[in-house]
Amino acid sequence: MFDFHKNHRLLVGTAGGIFLFLSLLIAVKPAYTVQENNAPLPGSLPANAEIRAGMNVFIEEGCVACHTQQVRNIDMDKMWGGRPGIPADYAWRQRIDNLRATPSTLGTERTGPDLTEIGERQPSETWHYLHLFNPRTVVKESIMPAHPWLFRSVASVGQYDNELTVSDEYRAGDRGHIVPTEKARQLVAYLVSLKQVDLPDGTTAPAFIEYKKAPPTVAANAPGPGAAAALPDGAALYTTHCQACHQANGEGLKGAFPPLKGSAVVNDANAELLAQIILQGYNAREEYAVMPAFGAKLSDSEIAAIATHERSSWGNKAAPLTADFVKKIRETIKTETTATTAR
Amino acid sequence: MTNSMKNSTTPVKRVALLTAIAGLIGQASPVLSQPTAATDVWSQPGIIGMVAVLLLVVVSVALLAIVRLGRVVQQLSTQPDDEREQEFDETVANLTPAQLALILERRNAVATYLSGDELAGDGYAHDELGLVSHVTTDMHAPLVAEKKRTFRSSDVDPKLIQLVSAYLLCATFWLVFGTLVGWYVGVKFVRPDVDHLEWLSFGRLRPVHTNMVFWGWTSLAMLGLGYFVVARTGNTRLFSYRLGWVSLLLINVSVIIGSICLVAGINNGGGEYREYVWPVMILFAIGLIIAFVNFYQTVAQRSTGEIYISNWYLLAGLVWAITLSVIGYLPFYQNGLGETVIQGYYMHMGVGMWFMTFTLGLVYYFLPMSLNKPIYSYSLGVLAFWTQLLFYSLIGTHHYVFSPLEWWLQTIAIVFSAGMFIPVLAGTTNFLMTLKGSGKHIADSYSLPFLLVGILFYFVGSVQGSMQAFRFTNLVWHFTDFNVAHSHITMYGIVAFLLWGCIYTVAPRFLGREPKQLLVGVHFWLALIGLLAYVVPLMVGGTLKGLSWMADKPFLESVVLMAPFWLWRAIGGTLMLLSHFVFAYNLYDMLLRKPVVRTSLPRLTSLTHV
Numbered sequence: 001m002f003d004f005h006k007n008h009r010l011l012v013g014t015a016g017g018i019f020l021f022l023s024l025l026i027a028v029k030p031a032y033t034v035q036e037n038n039a040p041l042p043g044s045l046p047a048n049a050e051i052r053a054g055m056n057v058f059i060e061e062g063c064v065a066c067h068t069q070q071v072r073n074i075d076m077d078k079m080w081g082g083r084p085g086i087p088a089d090y091a092w093r094q095r096i097d098n099l100r101a102t103p104s105t106l107g108t109e110r111t112g113p114d115l116t117e118i119g120e121r122q123p124s125e126t127w128h129y130l131h132l133f134n135p136r137t138v139v140k141e142s143i144m145p146a147h148p149w150l151f152r153s154v155a156s157v158g159q160y161d162n163e164l165t166v167s168d169e170y171r172a173g174d175r176g177h178i179v180p181t182e183k184a185r186q187l188v189a190y191l192v193s194l195k196q197v198d199l200p201d202g203t204t205a206p207a208f209i210e211y212k213k214a215p216p217t218v219a220a221n222a223p224g225p226g227a228a229a230a231l232p233d234g235a236a237l238y239t240t241h242c243q244a245c246h247q248a249n250g251e252g253l254k255g256a257f258p259p260l261k262g263s264a265v266v267n268d269a270n271a272e273l274l275a276q277i278i279l280q281g282y283n284a285r286e287e288y289a290v291m292p293a294f295g296a297k298l299s300d301s302e303i304a305a306i307a308t309h310e311r312s313s314w315g316n317k318a319a320p321l322t323a324d325f326v327k328k329i330r331e332t333i334k335t336e337t338t339a340t341t342a343r
Numbered sequence: 344m345t346n347s348m349k350n351s352t353t354p355v356k357r358v359a360l361l362t363a364i365a366g367l368i369g370q371a372s373p374v375l376s377q378p379t380a381a382t383d384v385w386s387q388p389g390i391i392g393m394v395a396v397l398l399l400v401v402v403s404v405a406l407l408a409i410v411r412l413g414r415v416v417q418q419l420s421t422q423p424d425d426e427r428e429q430e431f432d433e434t435v436a437n438l439t440p441a442q443l444a445l446i447l448e449r450r451n452a453v454a455t456y457l458s459g460d461e462l463a464g465d466g467y468a469h470d471e472l473g474l475v476s477h478v479t480t481d482m483h484a485p486l487v488a489e490k491k492r493t494f495r496s497s498d499v500d501p502k503l504i505q506l507v508s509a510y511l512l513c514a515t516f517w518l519v520f521g522t523l524v525g526w527y528v529g530v531k532f533v534r535p536d537v538d539h540l541e542w543l544s545f546g547r548l549r550p551v552h553t554n555m556v557f558w559g560w561t562s563l564a565m566l567g568l569g570y571f572v573v574a575r576t577g578n579t580r581l582f583s584y585r586l587g588w589v590s591l592l593l594i595n596v597s598v599i600i601g602s603i604c605l606v607a608g609i610n611n612g613g614g615e616y617r618e619y620v621w622p623v624m625i626l627f628a629i630g631l632i633i634a635f636v637n638f639y640q641t642v643a644q645r646s647t648g649e650i651y652i653s654n655w656y657l658l659a660g661l662v663w664a665i666t667l668s669v670i671g672y673l674p675f676y677q678n679g680l681g682e683t684v685i686q687g688y689y690m691h692m693g694v695g696m697w698f699m700t701f702t703l704g705l706v707y708y709f710l711p712m713s714l715n716k717p718i719y720s721y722s723l724g725v726l727a728f729w730t731q732l733l734f735y736s737l738i739g740t741h742h743y744v745f746s747p748l749e750w751w752l753q754t755i756a757i758v759f760s761a762g763m764f765i766p767v768l769a770g771t772t773n774f775l776m777t778l779k780g781s782g783k784h785i786a787d788s789y790s791l792p793f794l795l796v797g798i799l800f801y802f803v804g805s806v807q808g809s810m811q812a813f814r815f816t817n818l819v820w821h822f823t824d825f826n827v828a829h830s831h832i833t834m835y836g837i838v839a840f841l842l843w844g845c846i847y848t849v850a851p852r853f854l855g856r857e858p859k860q861l862l863v864g865v866h867f868w869l870a871l872i873g874l875l876a877y878v879v880p881l882m883v884g885g886t887l888k889g890l891s892w893m894a895d896k897p898f899l900e901s902v903v904l905m906a907p908f909w910l911w912r913a914i915g916g917t918l919m920l921l922s923h924f925v926f927a928y929n930l931y932d933m934l935l936r937k938p939v940v941r942t943s944l945p946r947l948t949s950l951t952h953v
Binding site: 004005006008011012015016018019020022023026027028030031032034035038059060061062063064065066068070072073074076077079084085086087089090091092093094095096099100101102103104105106107108109110111112113134135136139141142143144145146147148149172209211236237239240243 | 531532535536539540541544545546547549550608609610611612613614615617620621622639642643648649650654655658659662663666667670672674675676677678679680681682683684685686688689692696725728732733736737739740742743745746747748749752755818822823824826827892893895896897898899900902903909
């Protein structure tokens with residue numbers, strides 16, 4: 001009966017049949033189930049045609065080869081989102097069109113940062129335009145490809161053209177005004193729209209799996225003894241959260257991001273405004289891009305560590321901050337906001 | 344065990360099944376369970392296994408080196424022959440006239456001498472094989488060891504030779520072109536601003552590289568060699584040469600159009616190896632279906648009673664690949680996370696059920712052929728076949744461990760990844776036992792070293808893959824360059840090396856033209872050293888990258904720390920690419936070059952000499 005070695009029909013039929021059965025069991029059925037059992041979360045759909053078009057540009061340019069969009073349920077992925085991803089986060093994804101399949105946005109390589117929350121982490125369109133034009137303009141160490149074909153050079157520039165302030169080094173001799181094309185606008189609209197949405201009331205997010213000890217603290221970080229000695233590593237936090245705009249040398253980028261080196265706000269003996277800007281964000285100066293708020297993302301001690309690092313680097317010489325000080329400012333802001341809303 | 348599936352919402356039945364399976368595999372719970380403290384790295388089976396398999400390689404290489412070194416030392420310490428000869432010469436030169444006279448006298452005292460005609464008579468001596476006329480006293484010292492020659496097989500259908508040659512030549516074109524692209528994207532890790540052209544950007548070229556070497560090089564080379572195997576083992580002619588040519592055309596067209604689409608930004612959605620849009624991939628699928636019909640019908644008209652084990656793998660590989668393409672491209676269940684389930688399935692089955700399966704089938708034929716002895720065990724081959732089908736089919740989701748995909752799906756993938764030990768061990772044992780006792784044969788052959796390296800990588804690469812699937816090892820290695828190293832160990836170290844071994848075995852037999860042995864050696868060593876220079880740094884760098892992430896270091900640090908490892912990758916890649924140019928020349932030498940009248944016609948030359 002089992003004469004596979006003599007009966008080619010039986011051999012091929014059995015091998016093919018078993019494979020088809022296993023495929024249905026392990027791939028098709030689970031895929032179908034996960035597709036049917038999940039509805040898009042409120043607010044997670046690409047809100048408009050521009051964002052959807054931006055996602056297509058994202059696929060065209062092969063960004064998924066290096067950027068994941070999945071917050072795994074493990075401790076180390078906490079830096080990429082507030083909660084692990086759930087199937088409903090991806091339920092909105094559909095075939096792009098008749099020609100192209102569903103975008104494979106989860107990714108399998110993290111050569112560049114995860115983008116699940118890039119819109120939260122980096123809301124500045126100016127930064128994204130510069131970064132796409134040539135990543136080295138904002139992150140010197142980056143190895144991401146430049147995308148100059150998403151931009152064009154024009155002789156005169158209108159008010160809403162978002163002209164890029166590009167230094168000569170990255171212009172390749174071009175003297176014109178560099179402005180984003182339609183595709184660049186779509187792509188950036190997509191990127192800044194990427195955020196984890198809140199789960200509906202009554203849904204609990206899955207927990208991160210904890211597998212390590214408490215985060216290490218760098219005791220030698222602060223210049224003086226006392227309260228500041230227990231702060232986390234301010235330099236590392238600066239690299240993660242601030243450096244992409246304000247740069248490693250603290251000098252910012254002309255026409256885009258203000259310098260911290262020698263800045264009056266940073267060096268002020270009264271660090272109230274500095275702490276307030278980090279907590280609340282800042283958008284008061286025309287010539288610079290918007291700064292996001294870090295109040296919800298960073299703890300008091302982390303903000304104190306960053307501020308202390310900024311006040312003691314690049315020739316800045318101001319006193320360190322304590323977590324208690326940041327806490328006080330945070331409470332003041334909260335009271336003020338409540339008062340404003342009450343009024 | 345069950346507590347490891349805490350997040351699972353599956354029916355009890357499934358859990359029970361899993362428990363039973365995991366129980367069979369033994370100490371599976373640390374493999375599947377949630378990772379605990381990061382500090383006890385050395386208690387993690389995945390890490391221990393990975394280190395063990397890598398150590399196995401290092402230790403065996405070290406042992407080999409010690410044995411070789413021992414031989415060199417031994418040779419140096421024994422008195423060399425020419426010294427003894429010199430001694431003898433001196434003794435003769437120093438003989439006194441009296442001693443010489445004595446020796447001469449003894450010599451003359453011998454009564455008879457042979458005239459030399461005792462056996463041949465007065466007839467004219469023919470030296471048809473050139474045994475005498477080819478004796479040379481010109482003592483050239485070869486640069487490298489001389490290998491045995493391969494002679495023409497006179498009984499191969501010329502039409503089959505043409506077809507197989509066309510497949511191999513097209514495949515080699517895609518190999519050279521595809522790895523040129525791969526080399527260039529590797530260089531871009533070191534010099535990201537080397538160009539700013541839309542069509543040459545990293546994001547667009549990367550899938551061009553992967554798809555071209557998958558569908559262009561590997562698939563065509565496999566099919567070409569497969570036609571030879573299926574006709575020879577069935578002791579029959581190929582069912583249809585015309586279908587063979589149609590299939591070749593379709594696959595080539597699909598790779599050409601697909602590559603143009605990708606550089607133009609027409610990408611199916613970014614899922615790895617599914618980047619060709621369906622109108623392009625359907626050409627490839629039709630090409631495969633036609634090839635399947637051809638293979639199947641050839642087996643059906645075989646004049647042997649049994650189906651040789653190679654054909655099990657070839658036929659199954661084709662059926663599985665066709666099923667896979669259909670499931671991978673049908674849209675009905677691919678919205679939301681459905682796409683991700685299918686993506687994991689598709690990309691892993693592509694490697695395991697198509698490339699690996701088919702290539703193993705080829706080895707079951709070409710390894711015995713080049714050793715001129717039968718395969719060690721038919722039954723082991725059958726065991727490996729069915730376990731490959733049962734275990735490999737279920738492990739696709741191990742590319743998405745800790746993702747939002749269901750926990751039970753991930754667990755099954757991990758359990759069966761470990762189960763892959765069985766087919767891998769069965770296959771490796773079978774090949775190594777076939778090779779056993781043929782050490783001299785390997786040393787004397789220029790094709791067997793390729794097969795040997797491929798077989799060793801088959802073991803190491805597959806074990807590595809199983810280890811990488813465990814939950815703890817995913818913490819360290821997932822998303823890092825370690826995966827890139829692994830995929831090159833498998834698709835290059837295993838598949839490409841095995842294919843080269845097969846090609847060097849069979850191609851010289853077609854027209855009786857051999858490649859230059861020195862250049863085969865150059866190809867072998869450039870490819871092997873290049874591969875090692877590529878994968879070892881990426882494995883080290885990938886590990887450091889993962890550890891840096893686990894320590895919550897700023898992401899940018901993990902980019903900066905990779906710089907030297909990416910440079911090594913570019914260097915290794917350069918050597919690999921160079922080896923492909925050499926291989927392309929060798930293939931041209933074997934299949935296309937105009938015949939030169941030389942020692943390949945010993946009869947004629949020996950006649951003119953006399």
